[in-house]
Amino acid sequence: MQKLRVESFSISLDGFGAGLNQSLDKPFGVGGERLHQWFSPTKTFQQNVLGKSNGTLGVDNDFAENGFKNIGAWIIGRNMFSPYRGLPNDNWKGWWGENPPYHVPVFILTNYEHESIVMEGGTTFHFVTEGIHAALEKAFDSANGKDVRLGGGINTIRQYLKAQLVDELHLAVSPIFIGSGENLYLNLELTSLGYICTKHISSDKAIHLVIKKTINT
């Protein structure tokens, strides 16, 4: 069975996945960049995202690496693709340069139709205006039997959780407080939705949580 997986998603102790006022300079909002201090030194990030050969091993890297295993497509929200709100900017091709770290089809949830954008290295950005169920169906269809990774941001993940469509989540809780912005847990009854935390493990820089859906819907 193909799964929809959230992987390496960073939140603060108080549940925020991004700070306020996302912008071109601050893709994670004010204070949000501190959320990723566990991820950026890892070998997985250094290699897959920056193209470097160094990077740390250990628990953090184990989770980071696992997040890229058996992934045949991604789904991301519009805010994770672009800092622009409203009508799309036709020159914008994501934050990641000509060769984005996906290397598979990426389905972007948006209200505005846009032609697909073929990037280097196997990544193609597709724009889906028909909602989260349609995006998931397209992603599963194009994933060659592999799983689909749900990237974020918070609002996108919350929509899929409320619809009980996420099979597994790995959250990396950074030991910081953000205090305002987009909160994963706000008015979200995860237990009622069938989710339980099956594993928790701490590294120096994060508390890793594995959460699984226990109800088959």
Added chain:
Amino acid sequence: MQKLRVESFSISLDGFGAGLNQSLDKPFGVGGERLHQWFSPTKTFQQNVLGKSNGTLGVDNDFAENGFKNIGAWIIGRNMFSPYRGLPNDNWKGWWGENPPYHVPVFILTNYEHESIVMEGGTTFHFVTEGIHAALEKAFDSANGKDVRLGGGINTIRQYLKAQLVDELHLAVSPIFIGSGENLYLNLELTSLGYICTKHISSDKAIHLVIKKTINT
């Protein structure tokens, strides 16, 4: 310097310190009793609260035990003392029997005046109607130079945090979701208030967080 310390305070992953609908049968509200699964097996709980001689050692017990060290007085909210709302029930002397596990003066924040209640084993319940600052002053005065422990519930802790009066917090995060009830983090900007997480460590049953005030107010 005397400190005001929150110790062994249990919350869920989504920040709830109690479930909805506290009652005589459910002092922690619906679902809230699961918050304390890390605490109840410990030697500290078994000895100090139940008067038994068994109990587990390890990280959980280390934190539980530390919470009783160098404590000269407690402050607790009315809901932690009693399930009754509105006018006090004169026959009620707390949840803990004739010999409560405090053994020091306990100051209870309430809107209704009540004579102090002397219990066995050194515990005296005092009722404070003049607010959180007055209660803290009385508690420090009666603590013989030792620290004051702030017991809870959530609303009481939030009031003292907003007033930047808490010096240290130990939170025990249970790996469960509660989803509704009283949330520690709701609209609370801990970073702006000067609090940072200085330590995080996991046991099988909880994620222990140590949080300290870094701003001298």
